[in-house]
Amino acid sequence: MTGISGRRRERFPGFDVVAQASKWDPVTAGSVLARLGPQPDVSFFTPAERAVAAALLDQLLGQHEEPLVPAAQMVDARLAVRQTDGWRYEDMPEDGQAWRDSLSALDADADGRFGSGFVTCSPKEQAALVQAVQDLGSGDWHGLVASHVWSLWIRYGCTAFYSHPQAWNEIGFPGPAYPRGYKNPGIDALEPFEVRDAQPSDNPVRDGA
Amino acid sequence: MRGVRARNESAWLLPNDGTRTSHGLRRGMREFADDDEVDLVIVGCGAGGSTLLQRLARAGWRVVALDAGPFWDPDADWVSDEAGSHHLYWTEPRVIAGDDPIPMGSNNSGRGVGGSMVHYAGYTPRFHPSDFMTWTQDGVGADWPIRYPDLRPYYAAIEQELPVAGEHWPWGDPHSYPHRPHPVGGNGELFLRGAGRLGITAKVGPVAITNGRFGNRPHCIYRGFCLQGCKVNAKASPLITHIPDALARGAEVRPDAMVTRVEIDERTGRATGVHYSRGGVARFQRARMVAVAGYSIETPRLLLNSASERFPAGLCNDFDQVGRYLMVQGAPQTAGRFDAEVRMYKAPPPEVSTEQFYETDRAKPYQRGFSIQTVSPLPITWAEHVAAQGHWGPALREYMSDYVHWSCLGALCELLPQAENRVTLAEQTDQRGMPVARFSYSRCENDRQVMRAAQQVMEDILRAAGADEVITIDRYAHLVGGARMAADEQHGVVDADCRSFAVPNLYITDGSVLPTQGSANPALTIMAVTARAADRLIAGARAGTG
Numbered sequence: 001m002t003g004i005s006g007r008r009r010e011r012f013p014g015f016d017v018v019a020q021a022s023k024w025d026p027v028t029a030g031s032v033l034a035r036l037g038p039q040p041d042v043s044f045f046t047p048a049e050r051a052v053a054a055a056l057l058d059q060l061l062g063q064h065e066e067p068l069v070p071a072a073q074m075v076d077a078r079l080a081v082r083q084t085d086g087w088r089y090e091d092m093p094e095d096g097q098a099w100r101d102s103l104s105a106l107d108a109d110a111d112g113r114f115g116s117g118f119v120t121c122s123p124k125e126q127a128a129l130v131q132a133v134q135d136l137g138s139g140d141w142h143g144l145v146a147s148h149v150w151s152l153w154i155r156y157g158c159t160a161f162y163s164h165p166q167a168w169n170e171i172g173f174p175g176p177a178y179p180r181g182y183k184n185p186g187i188d189a190l191e192p193f194e195v196r197d198a199q200p201s202d203n204p205v206r207d208g209a
Numbered sequence: 210m211r212g213v214r215a216r217n218e219s220a221w222l223l224p225n226d227g228t229r230t231s232h233g234l235r236r237g238m239r240e241f242a243d244d245d246e247v248d249l250v251i252v253g254c255g256a257g258g259s260t261l262l263q264r265l266a267r268a269g270w271r272v273v274a275l276d277a278g279p280f281w282d283p284d285a286d287w288v289s290d291e292a293g294s295h296h297l298y299w300t301e302p303r304v305i306a307g308d309d310p311i312p313m314g315s316n317n318s319g320r321g322v323g324g325s326m327v328h329y330a331g332y333t334p335r336f337h338p339s340d341f342m343t344w345t346q347d348g349v350g351a352d353w354p355i356r357y358p359d360l361r362p363y364y365a366a367i368e369q370e371l372p373v374a375g376e377h378w379p380w381g382d383p384h385s386y387p388h389r390p391h392p393v394g395g396n397g398e399l400f401l402r403g404a405g406r407l408g409i410t411a412k413v414g415p416v417a418i419t420n421g422r423f424g425n426r427p428h429c430i431y432r433g434f435c436l437q438g439c440k441v442n443a444k445a446s447p448l449i450t451h452i453p454d455a456l457a458r459g460a461e462v463r464p465d466a467m468v469t470r471v472e473i474d475e476r477t478g479r480a481t482g483v484h485y486s487r488g489g490v491a492r493f494q495r496a497r498m499v500a501v502a503g504y505s506i507e508t509p510r511l512l513l514n515s516a517s518e519r520f521p522a523g524l525c526n527d528f529d530q531v532g533r534y535l536m537v538q539g540a541p542q543t544a545g546r547f548d549a550e551v552r553m554y555k556a557p558p559p560e561v562s563t564e565q566f567y568e569t570d571r572a573k574p575y576q577r578g579f580s581i582q583t584v585s586p587l588p589i590t591w592a593e594h595v596a597a598q599g600h601w602g603p604a605l606r607e608y609m610s611d612y613v614h615w616s617c618l619g620a621l622c623e624l625l626p627q628a629e630n631r632v633t634l635a636e637q638t639d640q641r642g643m644p645v646a647r648f649s650y651s652r653c654e655n656d657r658q659v660m661r662a663a664q665q666v667m668e669d670i671l672r673a674a675g676a677d678e679v680i681t682i683d684r685y686a687h688l689v690g691g692a693r694m695a696a697d698e699q700h701g702v703v704d705a706d707c708r709s710f711a712v713p714n715l716y717i718t719d720g721s722v723l724p725t726q727g728s729a730n731p732a733l734t735i736m737a738v739t740a741r742a743a744d745r746l747i748a749g750a751r752a753g754t755g
Contacts, residue, residue, distance in 0.1 A: 011610050025440070027285060031293040062603040086300035086314030090647070094302070127602065134599070154601065158592035162609070163292030171612040173554060173588050178289035178440045181430025185394030185555040187547075197613055200548050203678065204607040 011202070012172040015195035017165045023193075024176040032176060035164050039070050044079040044096060045103075051119045052103040059130050060157045064123065069167060074160035075099075085155065089148045099156075102149045105142035106133070172197060213369045217263065220424025222453035229283040229442045231453055239459050243494050247271045250483055250496035252468045252511065255324015256735040257719035258502030259447030259455070260367075264743035266460035268750075273461040273494065275485055278321030280464035281448055287438035291587045294437035296320070297328045301645070303506065304635045308651035309685075311537050315436075317688050318506065322464055323448030325504065326732055330559040331435050331444045332582060333373050333417045333733040335364050337381035339568055340727040347569045349576045349625050349655065351534070351724040354696045354705035355741075357382060363737035363744075368415075371445035372423055373733075375414015380564035388420040391429065394556025396583045399547070399616045401561055403674030409666075411563040411581075417445035417732075418557055433554040433585065444557075463487070469643055471499055471515040471524055473712065478519060480715045486641055500707075502719040502739075505535055505688035509632040509721065510646040512692065512702075525692070525711040528699050532632035532691055536726045537650065539622030539660040540686035542584055543667035544594060544615045545676025551616045553585035560585075566666060567623075567728050575658040577623040580728040581667055584619035588612065597682040616671065620663035621686065621728045624656040632691055689723040689731050706749075707742035718742055 018036070021029050042050055054072035058064070061071055078084075079096045092098050106129060110118040114125050121129065136146035161167050168175050174194055184191055214221055222231055241247050249265060251258045254276035262274045278299075279286065288294060299318035305311055319325030338357035343350035361382065374388035390413035393401065397413065404411035418429045418439075429443040442449050452462060470484040472493070480499040485492055501508050509532035513523035523531050562582040569576050586594065588609070594617070595608045635647040652660075660683065668679045695701025698710035703722050709715040718739040720731050 025284075025289065028288040028290055028293070031288045032290055060601050060605075062601075062606040064603075083295060084300055084302070084314075085312065086298055086318060087303045087305050087312055089310055090304050090306035130601070134601070154596045155593075158596060158605075159292060159589050162588040162592050163290070167609075168588065170606070171588060171610050172552075173612060176289040177430075177432040177434060179430070181432045181441075182394075182555040183431075185392070185431055185552075187395045187398055187551060188549045189395070189552075190550075191555075194552070197550060200550070200614070202611075203546060203548070203614070204604070204611055 011197050011199050012169065012195040013198055015169055015172060017168045017173070017175045020174065020193050023180050025178050028176045028178060032165065039073040040077050042073065042076050045076050049100060049103050050076060052107055053099070055119050055126060056103070056106060056130065056153065057157050059126050060153060061161045067166065069161050069164040071157055071160040075156045078156065089145070091145055092148050092152070095152065098149070098152055101142070102144065102152070105144070108142070213372070214424070216267070217370045217451065217454050218457060219450050219453040220426050222457055223425045223442060223449060225425035229440065234453060234456050235280065238456050239461050241271065241273050241461055243492050246495040246497055247273050248496070249498045249500060250275065250494050251500045251502055252483060253324065253502035253504065253507070253719065254322040254447065254452070254462060255319055255502060255504060255719065256326050256447060256732050257739040258324070258500070259451040260736045260739040261500055261502065261718045261743050262460050262462070263451040263455040264740060265747065266455045266458035268747045271459070273463055275463045275466040275468055275483065275494070276322050277467040278464065280322045280462060281327065281438070283438060283440045283442065287440050289432065289434050289437065289440060291437060291589045294328070297438055301639055302637060303645055304637060304647040305650070306647060307630070307649035311648060311650045311685050313506070313648070317537070317686065318504070322452060322462055323446040326446035327438050327448065328436050329730070329732055330584070331416045331418050331557060332559045332562065332730040333368070333371060333415050334562070334564070334580070334729040335381055335384070336727045336729050336734050337567060340725050343577065343725050347576045351626055351693070353724050354694055360734070360737045360741060363740040364733065367733060367736045367740060371417035371450055372419065373415045373417050374420040375416065376412040378412065378415060379410065380567060386415055390414050391416065391418065391420050391557070391560070393560045394431065394553065395551040396553040396585050396616050397556065397560035399545070399551065399674040400583050400618060400670065403670035403672070404563060406673040407669060409563055409670065410565050411561050413561050416557065416559045419443045429557065431556050433556060433558070433587070435557045435559065467641065468511060469514065469641060471501065471511065471715065473517050473519060473524065475517065475519050478712060480712050498714040498716065500716040500718050502717070504719050505691040505721040506632055506646045506648060508717060508719055509691045510634065513634050514643055520711070525702050525709045525715070527711055530700070530702050533628050534626040534693050534724070535630050535632060535648065535650070535691040536624060536626050536689050537685040538687050538726060538728065539624050539656060539663070540619055541660055541664050541667070541681055541683050542594065542617055542619040543664055543671060543679055543681040544617040545671030545674065546611070546678040547614055547616060547676055550613045552613050553616055554587055556585065558583065558585040564728065566663070573662065575655045575662065577625070577659065578728060579620045579622040579659055579663040581618055581620050581663065581670070584617050586617055591615070594680065594682045598680055616674070616676070618667045618670065620660070620667060621730065622656070622659040622663050623726060623728045624659070625653060626690055626725060627653060687726070687731050689720040689726045691721040692717050693724045694722045695724065706745040707738070716742065716746070
């Protein structure tokens, strides 16, 4: 399974988490590698909702070029089996309904502002619509607390994206570590299978990403 | 360690062939019938429930513990992966409200045998003597009906059973640990460096992770996935520290059994057993005594859902105390950026802590304090930190690609118990038709001040260690209270021995009985309080007063 890319900045040249899969215990390997194969068919979202969800999640996760992590399918699969985080804000519906309501509201915003559905808006227009929701903070957005909607979107989105080995390659994280463990913890200490950051002072905080 | 084996053989009952579960012990487990009146039925198999089960089985009691979740096998059920560990958390519906709603699930709620200790970090500090008398000493919080010396021997006993590794501990009641401190990774190294430069004392430990073999439990392999369930059997949870010994002594663990109601005899006012649902079938386990150990949300929920003619407002709730004074710790996490590679995932998240700021400092405008510990978030959790700064889209990806350069500290701030921070029943019901918990939480001004102070100290430490940037995420951790112990029934739900004031044969043995929380992770104290309650129960039965 080498060749999974997604290394946008090549901070970890040649690093490929999945190349180490033979070192993982079989239960973990089964769980992680399943994310690389075909995802289960959609069942929670309608096709139209699914399209809005995919466009929204790609915006939130900065996915603008192939290969893409199938975040919308992963979110859909969770909602289909009601795999929530175990809580909801009192002013929000259950997660599944909250996704439906917020996708519909986003589509309405797109129509009102750009005269087109969210999916057919340009990436720049989509970004503006998403930014507008974040900018509301704890204000009202179509009868929902905007920050609670944001929390729902970003939580589900990041959980899907950063569970994918393609995302781990991008950040230098080697993934599963059983039964192998680590032998070289400590500052600037690497395992043989880890790759040093090629741009260590490329600090997005300092440089204002 | 010979003394430990004589009173708790769990570590020696586990297999030593590289697998993690004694299947033979489980297959041969004693099983009670529903109409068999057991001496005690326990609701919940976490820190409290499992400790009680083991202690009473040792004393010859006929005991069964029901747990709503699975009887885990670390080999088959757990993975070395963040997203794949979702099933370790209690994720049935709950509603959160108040000015500062507290996320549940992975944050604080366990599922299955072993409870939240399956996914806790592994920190096991003691409470300080002051924690038991904050009202008298600092004019805030509450006094416990017991004092630190009442728990001291139980702390020491549980520390040996887990066992706990760490340096000599200079804070609170100074003490040592049975296992040597672990070597530290990059994150711990930076904490020690930064604290050292500021003259802050920081120590390695205390963590319930074996350092060296313990019985048939192997040494830690520094895998970094402590919060995903320890596949190594190195990190302690009751699944491996108390359940094996309980089974060997004739106790039953009945997994996948959700208790829906505690039954009370309206005439005698005594508990007669528990209703539970297993495999879709409604059943009833008869018992001479009942102990509820479902933790701070589910215990109050069960009591409130067990209303009856005698207890119209909920079981043990004559004085409107059930569900109240529920506490979480303020747990802001501050991360620092280094040009060097920290790779904080390459060691157990729990490594180093300081309790230097734990006690009330009269020079400060707030009462009580905080502790600081290493935490080492894995990528999904780290994404929460980055997203909390407002980043999304390409910026989120850029910041995330910097993961290996970050070091992260977490504070545990003592937030004060308040009557209005509580569990009630929501209108919403779960799939069984049982009303779900609604948990309302709001901080007071003292709480906000302590959290700000903790953030400042964490930023100072990281900068002193050489960080050029710091970011902070405000969050919360742990749960205690909700059915607290008190001197009388107008101020709490149970007495000093965890016996409910209202029903003489009903006990509560979990974190919900704690009246204050200090700045310490609660697991060790929950076990110690329960071990003490078990001793009192056994002594009472011998004396014929039980």
